[in-house]
Amino acid sequence: MNSDLPPTAPASVAELRVRLVQISDGLPKRLRQCADYFADNLDRIAVSTVADMAAGAEVPPSAVMRFCQILGYTGFSELQKLFRDAYAPGWPDYATRMKNLKQSGAGTAPALLAEFVEAGRLSLESLAKSVDEAALAAAVAQLAGADTVHVVGLRRAFPVASYLAYVFEKMAVPVMLHDGVGKLDHRHALRKGDAVLAISFAPYSEETLALAQDARDRGLAVVAMTDGAAGPLGRLGTAVLTVTEVDFGAFRSLSATIAMALALAVAVGSAREEGL
Amino acid sequence: MNSDLPPTAPASVAELRVRLVQISDGLPKRLRQCADYFADNLDRIAVSTVADMAAGAEVPPSAVMRFCQILGYTGFSELQKLFRDAYAPGWPDYATRMKNLKQSGAGTAPALLAEFVEAGRLSLESLAKSVDEAALAAAVAQLAGADTVHVVGLRRAFPVASYLAYVFEKMAVPVMLHDGVGKLDHRHALRKGDAVLAISFAPYSEETLALAQDARDRGLAVVAMTDGAAGPLGRLGTAVLTVTEVDFGAFRSLSATIAMALALAVAVGSAREEGL
DNA sequence: TCGGTCGTGGAATATTTATTCCATTTTTTG
């Protein structure tokens, strides 16, 4: 008797995800297409019909049905119910709360908060969607290979720069924060083998560009965090990390920029530890 | 002829939300129940049937149909399509991208980025859900009434403090950033009529607590941004803003903290302008 | 109070969507 496949249907989204990858191997062609497409589009299941999913997986609807039954469900509907139910507790509370906040009236603090929260969320989503993994890897490599990392970022970018400096410090990466205090020119601090991590967004601050340019002239690695590869800082960088931040009003949430900065700093920190 | 209601159906979720509150008044009982329930449960629309929504609004299904048609749609399906489509481009791409990033393998930069992005998102959601509007209003009032705002925050909180100082400055609010450079004690700068905005999270930095304590002793307003009202800074504040940040590894994304800070600063800035 | 309009609920119908079944093709196995 065939008892090598558990007859029990996954009772949660998490379980299902595990099962999907488990069974993907050892499944005939069409059914594997289903497994793969389902695994890659878990979020669409709740709002799709059998026909939609079938079209996405490029199989006939009947294949989708068979697939659901192989997983242990009576049919697609039962599987879909899993996802429809799962939506309820996750998003809705947040969404309604958000709506209430915004309804407080434009200009009030809760409404502003709602806007900034939303801007931050959008920025983070957009970052996840658009990140250039190759550029990120290059940036990590260049910074991990540097003797000292010079972090520069002024005005709006200064909070990010200071946080980066803090994290680098915690991770025992030699770091120098160029904060422009007292109009001092820290340019002479750049040495061969160092790298510059420059953060600036339009309108770009001259001091930041100047330091980056100087480093570039001397042949140092320049990692740029900016809002467009085509901008002045983007052209200067030996590795360019693009972060588009959704801003509300005149101020930006910096959420995406900080997430990128953290990832970069921690990755560099780990890379250096391994390199010891 | 009755042309006071626009015959055009809202073409986006945002438009629909506006329309819902507009028409809620001047609608017969059952239809208003629909409008209210829909407005409060926008997120459920995508995954519900007419019967579900009807049950939720405590009306018969036919009432829901009439309601959809009054809004200008041919029926519920058309309205629902709005939400199902909105899910597809918004979340799904993000979700799959996220999964891919995480799959890059623990410790690599893209995987780290995914984690920090996720932590940021969760923090923002949790902030929107848990914000104390009364405390926020109190904080705005106290800061708006102050002569000079003293911002203090060190270590992890310093990026937030520096950004706050930047925004206050841009909004023409007299501000002083206490950054502890050179171990200077800026305490003497506190004057009657000033207010302190202190930011600190466990483990709390002594300097921040000391400044807050000093201000409190002199009877100044102390607005605290911290991670628990019961903490040492929470006990000191005359207004306490609680921000729980989801952190990944040893570092936190600061997304929620910055969103809160921005909302606070902009609200204070506007309040002061009006008060001129 | 009467006649009309408007709102309402439920039953009937139309449409969409899920599910099953089976003839055909492909793959495996002896």
Added chain:
DNA sequence: CAAAAAATGGAATAAATATTCCACGACCGA
């Protein structure tokens, strides 16, 4: 290479869901 088994696609059927229709009742103005 043939026979059996498995897999496949599409058409038929069943179920669910959306939508319309209409008879009833409440409300409003005359």
